[in-house]
Amino acid sequence: MSYCGELEELVRVDQHIYELGVEIAYTVLWLDGSYAEIPPKIIERAVSEVRNKYRIESLPSVPEVRAYRDFYWRIGIDPTKTRPSSEALVRRVLRGEYPRINALVDAGNVASIETLVPIGIYDLEKAAPPLLLTLSKGGEVFSPLGGREELLPPGLPILVDSRGLVMHLYPHRDSRLTCVLPETRLALVVGGGVPGILRDRVVQAVRRVVEILSEVNWKNCGKIVLKASS
Numbered sequence: 001m002s003y004c005g006e007l008e009e010l011v012r013v014d015q016h017i018y019e020l021g022v023e024i025a026y027t028v029l030w031l032d033g034s035y036a037e038i039p040p041k042i043i044e045r046a047v048s049e050v051r052n053k054y055r056i057e058s059l060p061s062v063p064e065v066r067a068y069r070d071f072y073w074r075i076g077i078d079p080t081k082t083r084p085s086s087e088a089l090v091r092r093v094l095r096g097e098y099p100r101i102n103a104l105v106d107a108g109n110v111a112s113i114e115t116l117v118p119i120g121i122y123d124l125e126k127a128a129p130p131l132l133l134t135l136s137k138g139g140e141v142f143s144p145l146g147g148r149e150e151l152l153p154p155g156l157p158i159l160v161d162s163r164g165l166v167m168h169l170y171p172h173r174d175s176r177l178t179c180v181l182p183e184t185r186l187a188l189v190v191g192g193g194v195p196g197i198l199r200d201r202v203v204q205a206v207r208r209v210v211e212i213l214s215e216v217n218w219k220n221c222g223k224i225v226l227k228a229s230s
Helices: 006-008 015-019 042-053 056-061 065-072 084-096 102-117 199-216
Strands: 011-013 023-031 119-123 131-135 157-160 166-169 185-192 218-221 225-227
Touching: 006 023, 006 225, 011 015, 011 023, 011 225, 015 131, 023 199, 042 084, 042 102, 056 065, 056 084, 065 084, 084 102, 102 119, 102 185, 102 199, 119 166, 119 199, 185 199, 199 218, 199 225
Parallel strands: 011 131
Antiparallel strands: 023 185, 023 218, 023 225, 119 185, 131 157, 157 166
16 A cells, blocks of 8 residues: 555644644555665765864754754753754764664655755554644653653644554654664655744655665555645
8 A cells, every 4th residue: 555545644743743833754565575775875975065064063053953942942842952853864964973773764864964854754553544733732652762762741733543552752852662673674764843943945855755766665555745834
């Protein structure tokens, strides 16, 4: 099942999210053939470009980094302690690191460091659509990758499925319950925009994931959905 015919309604956005200036782009990918890692040259080229373009000490002044940091402050997160995911990735690259995980995650990471847009990728076979981007009411259980279960405070942007399972804290932390693994065959790709980030850039980030994964047997219906307030 590709969800292509239902793509528009796959992810819904609460009005309170639009009031924060949040905009998302998303699409669905499915594996059509055998699983394969993405070519190393794609990662090497992206890493080289990042190291030529940025310096750690000047990252906070990059407009895209500044936009996500400002959004974090707005929702009560200190971005000097909890980095926006795209900034955190670039910092790792500049320190000589690059986390190779699997084809899906690697493609998302490449697109994120190239565009500075956070990318989330989720196993749709572990979720129960339709999904909703909304504000936490407080008390929701979140099972983060690499961390213990926690109860969420009210007022955080979250992506939940129809069962109420929290898949993502927008736009920086994913749940281990819907994370992608090498056995994933159906994936949702989400690009997260905030005020100050051009819509075209968010769409570009998702399109880049599609381009990379098309080289290793991942298919897409050719459509990227943008959810924006106007």
